Amino acid sequence: MAQPTQASDAGDGAAANTDAHPQPHAGSQDNCNSKLLLPELDCLHLAFKWSQVSPTVSSSSQDQQSQHLPKSVIPTHRRVTEQLTRNWAPFKVLRQCYAGTRFEEQRQLHLPQKHKATVADSTLRVEMNGLEEQADNTKALELFWKPLSWLGTIRPTSANNAFDPAIWETFVSTTLGLEVPILASLPLLHNSPLAKCSCKKFCMDFHCDHTSTCTAHSGATKEHNWMVSVLWLLFPTAGHWVRTQHDVTANAGQRRGDVEVRSYLRDQAGSRSLVFDLSIAHDRFGSSNHVQQNGSLSHPEDLDCPMRVAVQRKTITYKS
Numbered sequence: 249m250a251q252p253t254q255a256s257d258a259g260d261g262a263a264a265n266t267d268a269h270p271q272p273h274a275g276s277q278d279n280c281n282s283k284l285l286l287p288e289l290d291c292l293h294l295a296f297k298w299s300q301v302s303p304t305v306s307s308s309s310q311d312q313q314s315q316h317l318p319k320s321v322i323p324t325h326r327r328v329t330e331q332l333t334r335n336w337a338p339f340k341v342l343r344q345c346y347a348g349t350r351f352e353e354q355r356q357l358h359l360p361q362k363h364k365a366t367v368a369d370s371t372l373r374v375e376m377n378g379l380e381e382q383a384d385n386t387k388a389l390e391l392f393w394k395p396l397s398w399l400g401t402i403r404p405t406s407a408n409n410a411f412d413p414a415i416w417e418t419f420v421s422t423t424l425g426l427e428v429p430i431l432a433s434l435p436l437l438h439n440s441p442l443a444k445c446s447c448k449k450f451c452m453d454f455h456c457d458h459t460s461t462c463t464a465h466s467g468a469t470k471e472h473n474w475m476v477s478v479l480w481l482l483f484p485t486a487g488h489w490v491r492t493q494h495d496v497t498a499n500a501g502q503r504r505g506d507v508e509v510r511s512y513l514r515d516q517a518g519s520r521s522l523v524f525d526l527s528i529a530h531d532r533f534g535s536s537n538h539v540q541q542n543g544s545l546s547h548p549e550d551l552d553c554p555m556r557v558a559v560q561r562k563t564i565t566y567k568s
């Protein structure tokens with residue numbers, strides 16, 4: 249805590265105290281670009297008292313109190329953490345070390361996202377519009393997507409749905425951008441795995457980029473089917489009736505998706521089913537004839553592009 253305490257200079261603290269509006273506490277300190285004001289440790293109890301002062305107290309009585317109170321209030325834990333990671337020298341050095349590396353790119357790929365729920369091309373537009381109309385306020389509904397938040401909530405309920413250790417190890421390694429242990433343990437030639445993929449065109453790589461993109465790799469279908477088998481089981485737990493495989497209702501072109509959630513939406517128009525078709529997209533080149541490209545992001549300036557391309561491809565397939 250020594251570093252950020254020094255960062256709060258006395259001049260700013262005095263300015264905050266003489267302001268007609270007292271320095272607000274808790275939720276109003278979200279602007280992490282502003283300077284962080286921390287009370288001296290031996291004044292924490294006074295800062296706490298200050299945070300309890302009603303905002304309706306007149307400024308003259310605040311001035312009287314301010315003579316006995318510290319020059320800043322207690323910031324939220326979140327704010328302190330943000331300031332530390334942004335400004336503390338060891339963290340700055342770390343960020344510079346990892347700038348442009350695979351670690352940093354992977355972190356960018358897994359950042360939380362926020363989307364307007366009722367955009368025109370949303371599959372869930374009808375339900376989200378309905379929910380928005382029911383809400384008391386007129387604020388647009390937003391969906392928050394935190395790619396890795398499930399790690400903090402899921403628990404295997406049986407031995408069958410626990411992660412296989414090898415899959416878990418590969419998942420963690422690829423998510424962080426580390427070499428996959430099972431690939432790194434292969435015999436090497438010139439610091440690369442000697443083994444060729446079953447497509448016979450490319451050697452394996454340490455980060456699984458080729459395996460994740462090779463169309464001839466026999467594991468791709470297995471991987472897809474395993475994911476579908478895990479995903480469809482989630483819907484009955486939420487009270488939905490689900491069909492899979494050949495029971496999924498086909499479209500006009502006799503194509504079937506992977507999972508059909510029956511009557512997931514009921515309104516004046518009747519009941520409707522939702523069919524989804526799982527696609528797995530990889531963010532990096534892994535099977536490029538320009539071998540120097542392999543391992544780099546395919547769309548570094550637009551990280552969501554691989555997903556959009558996969559969606560477009562799937563949509564075209566269903567329309568044909």
Ligand SMILES: [Zn+2]
Nearest residue numbers: 445446447462
């Ligand atoms: Zn291959």
